[in-house]
Every structure is written in C-alpha cells, then in structure tokens.
Amino acid sequence: MAKVELKHKSTKQCLVCGKADSMAMNRPHSLHKTKRVVKPNFQKRWGMQLCQNCFRTIKKQGVDLSKPMQEQAN
Numbered sequence: 001m002a003k004v005e006l007k008h009k010s011t012k013q014c015l016v017c018g019k020a021d022s023m024a025m026n027r028p029h030s031l032h033k034t035k036r037v038v039k040p041n042f043q044k045r046w047g048m049q050l051c052q053n054c055f056r057t058i059k060k061q062g063v064d065l066s067k068p069m070q071e072q073a074n
Contacts, residue, residue, distance in 0.1 A: 012042055014051040016058070 013020040019040045026034045041052040050058070057063070 012039075012049060014040065014042070014054055015048050016050060016054040019051045019053075 021040070022038045024036055024038045026036050042049055043052055043055055044050075045055055
C-alpha cells in the first residue's frame with residue numbers, strides 16, 4: 001500500500017513531542033471515503049505552542065522547560 005502524504009502542510013507543531021496534523025478518512029453511511037485533516041488540540045502556554053497532552057504532563061510532573069527533553073530523561 002502506498003504512503004499517503006498530506007497536501008495541507010501546517011506550521012503548527014508541538015514543541016515538546018512534535019505532534020502535528022495527521023490525515024484520516026471521513027466514512028459516511030454510504031462508505032464513500034474522503035480525506036480530512038485531524039488537528040491536535042494546541043494551546044499557547046508559557047509562550048510556547050504545546051499539545052494538550054504535553055501540557056497536562058508538564059503540569060503534573062513539573063518538568064523544567066529550560067532544559068532540552070533528552071537531558072531530563074537521563
């Protein structure tokens with residue numbers, strides 16, 4: 001099966017996890033497929049663009065945003 005790429009390129013992307021727009025299919029009762037864009041729930045917090053999942057994780061775990069995420073994992 002061939003890989004389908006989005007024609008719609010969004011500049012919005014989560015700064016922590018890299019989550020961006022993805023592609024899905026609308027499937028009505030007639031089972032006719034049409035492509036649509038699924039957008040994550042982005043929030044502007046602390047001067048950054050974050051998806052809601054990352055925001056909740058940072059809020060709960062108290063992650064220090066001044067260090068890159070790779071350094072915090074070690």
